[in-house]
Amino acid sequence: MENVIELKHPLIQHKISKLRDKHTGTNEFRKLVEEIAMLMGFEALSDLPLEDIEVETPIETCKTPVIAGKTLAVVPILRAGLGMVNGILALVPSAKVGHIGLYRDEETHEPHEYYCKLPDPINExxxxxxxxxxxxxxxAIAALDFIKQHGGKHIKLMSIIAAPEGVKRVHEAHPDVQIYIGHVDRELNKDAYICPGLGDAGDRIFGTK
Structure with a gap:
């Protein structure tokens, strides 16, 4: 599928395997999520636009490239998405951070919004x-809908693991959004959990049950 990119870098795959292990504790899990996000971000941001500025080196003045345009916006889907933010901020410390809060109905599995705060101007x-x-x-579809309703145009989605059903659904709803995935797993089970998956990412990041 166009705009769906599965990142097969050995370091990403190695760290995802450690995430899956049920014996990986909260502290290590949290660090791994940050590290994976940074590695994924390195790939996902490879097409950032550049512009030349003039810099005086110890030797001479030269033209040299910097990232162009408005600062990047990182928008985690609360709460598990928070675990990936610092990995991206390590790459782009000037990035602005927004938040989208959604909860999932336990019976219908459909998302409901309870919070949305985005950096302004989000359209740039x-x-x-x-x-x-x-x-x-x-x-993901609901979050992308909200961002577009607020004027967002240039959007990438980053997920560490994904079910093929979810990837297909998001891609069909938002074909213009680039989806970066660390690993596409086998399937969703009857309770809408990814298999083999890694359990509940939010609980494992924050040490809750």
Missing amino acids: RLIVVTDPMLATGGS
Whole structure:
């Protein structure tokens, strides 16, 4: 599928395997999520626009490239998406951070919004939406809908693992959004959990049950 990019870098795959292990504790899990987000961000931001500025080196004055345009916006889907933010901020410390809060109905599995705050002007920024798990795709679609309703145009979605059903659904709903995935897993089970997956990312990042 066009605009769906599965990142097969050995370091990303190695760290995802450690995430899957049920014996990986909260502290290590949190660090791994940050590290994976940084590695994924390195790939996802490879097309950032550049412009030349004049810099005086110890030797001479030269023209040299810097990132052009408005600062990047990172928008985590609460709460698990928060775990990926610092990995991207390590690459682009000047990035602005917005937040989208969604909760999933336990019976219908459909998302409902409870919070949305985006950096202004959102229409002039490249927006990276983060959520470690892309399962049914409902939350991602809702988040992308909200961002577009607020004027967002240039959007990338980053998820560490995904179910093929969710990838297909998001891609069909938002074909213009580039989707970056660390690993596409086998399937969703009857409870809409990714298999083999890694459990509940939010609970494992924040140490809750």
